[in-house]
Amino acid sequence: MTSKGRVKVGIIGSQFEADIQAASFGMIPDEAEVVAIASPTPGNAQKLADKYGIARVFTDYRKMLAEKDIEMVTIAAPNSLHAQMTVDIANAGKHVVCEKPLCMTLEEADLMIETCRQKGVLLMYAEELFFTPKYVKAKEMADQGAFGKLYMVKQAEKHFGPHASWFWDVDKSGGGVFMDMGCHGIAFCYWFLGRPKIKNVFCQMGIYAHADKTKGEDNSICIIEFENNAVGLVEDSWARRGGMEDRIEVYGDGGVTYADLHMGNALPTYSEYGYGYAVEKAPTTKGWTWPVFEELWNYGFPQEMRHFARCVRGKEEPQATGEDGRIVQEVLYAGYHSARTGQKVELPYRPKGVRVPIDLWLKGEPTG
Amino acid sequence: MTSKGRVKVGIIGSQFEADIQAASFGMIPDEAEVVAIASPTPGNAQKLADKYGIARVFTDYRKMLAEKDIEMVTIAAPNSLHAQMTVDIANAGKHVVCEKPLCMTLEEADLMIETCRQKGVLLMYAEELFFTPKYVKAKEMADQGAFGKLYMVKQAEKHFGPHASWFWDVDKSGGGVFMDMGCHGIAFCYWFLGRPKIKNVFCQMGIYAHADKTKGEDNSICIIEFENNAVGLVEDSWARRGGMEDRIEVYGDGGVTYADLHMGNALPTYSEYGYGYAVEKAPTTKGWTWPVFEELWNYGFPQEMRHFARCVRGKEEPQATGEDGRIVQEVLYAGYHSARTGQKVELPYRPKGVRVPIDLWLKGEPTG
C-alpha cells in the first residue's frame, strides 16, 4: 500500500449507490481510481465493472479485502450489512467510506467507530449534502454573517419511493423514509448550524401511499431543537409525485436564503417526443419536465469522494465521520420513539437492545 | 334596514386591517358600501374616512351601532375586544364580520356564536385564505381529484413583525405569531381538507428575533393530525427578513401543487431609485424587490367581503363562520399547550379559565 498517487478504491455493492460512487470516482481521476468491485450477484457486479472499466470483480467482498493494493473501501450495501462490513474492512487495514445511514443500531455505531479507531483506519460517513455546492454556498454566506443569528434550518428530500427493493423491507433498511432520507436532513441541520448539541427530537410520520408494499413510513416531519436555541425542520417523503425534490431554507434574524437542487436549478422543458434523461426518479421525459444538468456534481458526490480520497492521503481532515453518523443514528432512534409517543424525546437517548430503529415506532422501546 | 341594494357596512377600527377592509369594500361597489367607521382615536378614524369617502365617523362604536341603516359591522380591533364587540353588534341586530383570530378564549367563542344565534344575525369569520384566488385554484384541482388522496397540506406565513404595537402585548393579542398568523394556517388546512375532525396538535415555538419587544413567540411550527389521516404543517414567523411570504404546498398520493403569493406571483424587479410600493412589509423598494400587483385581490380580501355582503342578502351561504373560528381557537389552545409540554395534545381540548391562549405555553394550564 503506497502513500502516494491515486488512492486505490474497492466498492462493495453494484446497484444505485455503487453506480453513483463509481461515476463520481471517474470524475476525480487525479485523486482516486476504482480497482475492484464486490457484489454477491455476479452479473450485477460485472455489469458495473464493465460500465466503468473496473478490472477486478468479486462475489465475496472478503476476498476483495485481501487485495493488498486497495486502500479504501466504500460500502454501498443494505443498511443491515454496514456494521459487519466496516469491521471486516477495518480489520483488513483499509479505510472505510460508509453510505448513509451509518448502520442499524447505536451498538453497531459504537463498534464501527471503535474498531476503526483501534485499527488506525478512517471511518468516513458518506453524507454528500456536506459537499453539495449549492448548499455549501448557503453555509458560506451564513458563516460570513449574512443572516445574523440562525434560528431555523430546513431540509426536505422527497420522491415517490426508493430504487432498490430492500428498502421496502424494514428488517434490511431499519426503517422507511425517515431512516433512508431523514438521515440526510438530520446531518444537514447539525452540520449547517456548526454541530451544536441536540436537545430533543419530535417526529410525525405515517404510511400514506405505499401501505401495500411496506411497513415503513413513507412521509415524515421531524423537528430538532438544538442547544444554541436553533431549530431544524426535516421533511422527507416517498409519497411525493413528480420526480425528485431536495431543498433547504435557512432563517436568521438578519436574513434568509433558499436553495433548491431541482426546480431551482433545472431547465424548464417541454418535449413532445422525450429525451434521454431528466433527473433521478423522474416519471417521464415527455410533456413538461425539470431536467437537471450534471446531476452528480450538483449533489456533490464527486466532491465528496475527492475529499475522502484526500483524507486518505492526509491532505484534508475528514469532514464527515462515524461520529456524525452516530449522532444521526441517535436522532433516528429519538425520532421513531417520538413518533410512537407523540412527545419530544430528550437527548441523549440511547436505549439498549434495539433491533432496528423503526421498531421504536412500530413496537416501542425494548422491554428487557 | 332594507333587504335590497348594497349592504351598508360599519367598520370598527382604523388601522391596517380596517384600511384593507375599507379598500376591499371599495372594490365591490355593487354589493356593499361602508357608511360609517368607529375608532376611539378621533384623528385616525377621520383619516381613514377621508381616504375612502366614508360619511360618518364615531369614537364610540356603540354609537355607531345605533345607526339604523347599518346592516353589517366588521371588527378590525385588537383580539381582546372581539368578543365584547361581537356581542354588542349582535345585540344591535346587525351582522358581524370578525377579523381573525376569532377571540381570546373558547368561552368567548361560545358566547359570540350563541349570542349571534339568538339574535338571528350572521357571525362571519374573516379568514381570507378561503377566498385567496390562487389557493382556491389549488383546492379546485384537489377537489377534482388531481392529487389523489391528500396526505399533507402546508401553509406558511412569514414576515418580520406586525404592523400595530398592540400585537407585541400578549395581553391584548393573546399570543405571538402563532396566534396572529398561525390561525390562518390552521384554518387553511382544515378548510382545504374538507373540515375533517382534528385528532391532535403539536407545536414548537420560540422567541428568536424580538425578545426585546415581546413575550410572544416569533416563530412557530405546528403539526396537526386529522381523522382522515392527513397532516397539516403550519409555519409562521415574525422573524423572517425580506418582506412578506405566504405560500402553500399540497401533497396527495397522486400529485402535488405549490402556490406562492409573493415570490411566485411577483415581478422580479431591480431599481436604483425606488418606487411607490412593493408589498406589505417590504423593507425597501430599492435594489432587488418582489413587488406584487393588486395585492388585496390576490389575497382575496374583496372576494371575501363580497361573499359576506352576499350572505347578508341571502345570496350565498357563509363559508367562514364563527364555528370555524372556534375550531381554530381550540387548535391555538392545543398548540400553545403542546409547545409547553412537548407533547401532542389530543382534541377535544377545552381547558376552562384560560386567560389568554399564550398562557398555556408561558404558564401552563389554569390550576383552579
Add this chain to the structure above:
Amino acid sequence: MTSKGRVKVGIIGSQFEADIQAASFGMIPDEAEVVAIASPTPGNAQKLADKYGIARVFTDYRKMLAEKDIEMVTIAAPNSLHAQMTVDIANAGKHVVCEKPLCMTLEEADLMIETCRQKGVLLMYAEELFFTPKYVKAKEMADQGAFGKLYMVKQAEKHFGPHASWFWDVDKSGGGVFMDMGCHGIAFCYWFLGRPKIKNVFCQMGIYAHADKTKGEDNSICIIEFENNAVGLVEDSWARRGGMEDRIEVYGDGGVTYADLHMGNALPTYSEYGYGYAVEKAPTTKGWTWPVFEELWNYGFPQEMRHFARCVRGKEEPQATGEDGRIVQEVLYAGYHSARTGQKVELPYRPKGVRVPIDLWLKGEPTG
C-alpha cells in the same frame, strides 16, 4: 337609450373571444350587462346565450343593431369583418368595442375612426394588455421612475396556434401570428413608453411548424425604434409548444423588471390523474403543468370591459382607441413589408391599395 344604470351590451360573435367577453361582462354586473348576441351560426349563438343567460339571440347582427336599448356593441368576429361591422354599429348610433387587430387595412381604419367620429359614438379598441394588472404594475413602477430612462421594452406571446380555423386563412385574418398577436406587443410597447412617435420597424418571420395549414407566418420577431430613443422588441409564435406564454421585460438605465403571466404566476403542479382546466391552450392537465388561477382577471379582460362601460357612461376617458389600433395597423404593414425587404421601414408608412397586410410580405407593395 338611458344614460344611467348598467350599460346594455350586444356581442357580435360566438366563439373564443365572444366567450371571453361574455364571461368578463359577467364579472362586472355593476357596470354592464350583455343583453343580446349575434352570430350567423344559430346553434353557436344560442349556446353562448344559454351559458351566460343572455336573453336575445340574432343570426344577423344588423337585426341586433335595431334593438333600441343596446348602447354598446362588441365585435368578436374575423378581422376581415371588423370595418363593415364598425360602420354599421356606428350608423346605428351605438358605441363600438372592436377586438384586435382593428381591421385589415389603413383605409378601413380611417373609415372606422371617421364614421364613429361623425356619428358621435366611441370607437374603443380592445387591447387588454393595457389593463393586465401585472403589466399595469410594471407601468406604474416605470412611471414612478423606478427604472430611470427606459431604453427597451419587450413583450412576447406564444402558443401552438389559434383557436378558430379562420385564423389559418390569411384572407380572413390578414396575416399569421404577427397580425394575430404581434398587434398586442406593438400596442403594449407603444402604450408602455407613453405613445411616442414610431421611427421605424424591422421584422423577421417565417413558417416553421404549420406550413401544412397556412400561408401565414407562425413565428415573428419585430423591432420598433421610437423617437424617444427607446426600442420595442416583440416576439410572437404559433409554433411554441407547452401551452400559453405571455410575458414582458422592461429595461431602463436605472433598473429592470420582468412579468410573466403564466410560469411566473402559476401553481407548479404535478397530477397523475388530471383535473379540470390548466390554462388556455395547455396540451394536457396530467404530468407537470402550469395552471393559472382567475385567468380572465389576470389578463385584464373584465377590467377592460369595465373601463369601456364606464367610458360609455362618461365616467372615464377611453384609454384604448381606434387611433391606437390604427397605429398598430401601420406597424403591422411596416413589419410585413420589412420582412419582405429585409430592411427597416420608416414611418409614416401608408401604402395604398393593400388587400391584406400579409400581402406586403408574400407579394410586396401593390404596384397599381
Add this chain to the structure above:
Amino acid sequence: MTSKGRVKVGIIGSQFEADIQAASFGMIPDEAEVVAIASPTPGNAQKLADKYGIARVFTDYRKMLAEKDIEMVTIAAPNSLHAQMTVDIANAGKHVVCEKPLCMTLEEADLMIETCRQKGVLLMYAEELFFTPKYVKAKEMADQGAFGKLYMVKQAEKHFGPHASWFWDVDKSGGGVFMDMGCHGIAFCYWFLGRPKIKNVFCQMGIYAHADKTKGEDNSICIIEFENNAVGLVEDSWARRGGMEDRIEVYGDGGVTYADLHMGNALPTYSEYGYGYAVEKAPTTKGWTWPVFEELWNYGFPQEMRHFARCVRGKEEPQATGEDGRIVQEVLYAGYHSARTGQKVELPYRPKGVRVPIDLWLKGEPTG
C-alpha cells in the same frame, strides 16, 4: 516540451479574464498547470502570480514565449492585441488559446489561422458557452430530438458594463457590447444549431446608459438567419442593472427549453448585513440578491480549459477553433454594418480594410 503529464501553461494578462483562467486551471490539476504569467504592468502580474502560486512572472510576453517547457499560451489581453500575440505564440511553437472575440478584423483572423496552421500548433477559441454545463444539457436534449426541428435559438448576456477600462475605448475593444458579448451569442447559436451556414444578419444597437464614457453601443439586438431555416436571436447589454444575466431559450416544433445561469440557478437570498460574494458584477450583497454557487464551474471555464489541455495532449479534438472565431468575426462585421444601414446583411460579408468592426456602424464601409 514533453508530450505527457500536465500541460504547462503560460497566461498573457493579469486582469479579470486572466484571473478566471488561472482559477480554472487550478481546478483541473490533473490536466494542466500554469507555470508563468506575463503582463506589462509588473505589480498586476505578480499579484495574480501570488494569488495562484505561479512561479514565473514576465512583463514582456515575448520573454515568456522563450520558456521551453511552456506548451500552451492563453491570451487574456485587449482584443486589439490578439492577432499579434497569436502570431508570436505560434512562431514560438506553442499552442494558442485566444479569448473571445478572436481579433479585430477578418484579415487578422485569416493571419492567425494560417500562421497556426503553418506552425503546426492549435488555435483554440475560448468560447466557454460551448462548455457551460447547463447549456450543454440543453444541447444534449436537442440532439436527442426532444424539441423536434429547431426553429429559433436565443441567447442573452447582460450587465451594467465591463470590468476593464479598455473596453470603453473602441479602438482597443473594436466595439461595444455587441463585440464584447454578442460574440458569445453568435457563437452559441451557431454551435447549438450544428454550425449551419449563415444566410444573413440584422442588428439594432444604440448607446443608452454610457454615452458619457464610450462611443460603443451598450445595448444590441441581433437576428441571424441560418441556411437550415432556423433563426438566432442574440441580445446583449451593458445597460442592464442588477447584476449579471446569461440565459438561453430553445424552440423547436416539438418542444422548448429555457436555461438561466443566474436567477435560474441562484439561491434567492436576503441579508441585512451582506456577505462575501454574490455574483459577477452584482451591485451589492445586502438586501435581496441572487448569489450563484461555483460560478466558474457553472459557466464552464474549468471544463473549457480541461478540454484545451486535453487537445494539446491529443486526447480530444478541438471543439472551439479559430474557424469558429472567424465566423463570429464575420457576423460581427455584418451586424455592425446592418446597424448602420438598417438592412439585413447577406453572408459572406468580407469588406477589406476595416480598421475596427464598430467603424462599420459609426462610419460605414471603408471606401478605399
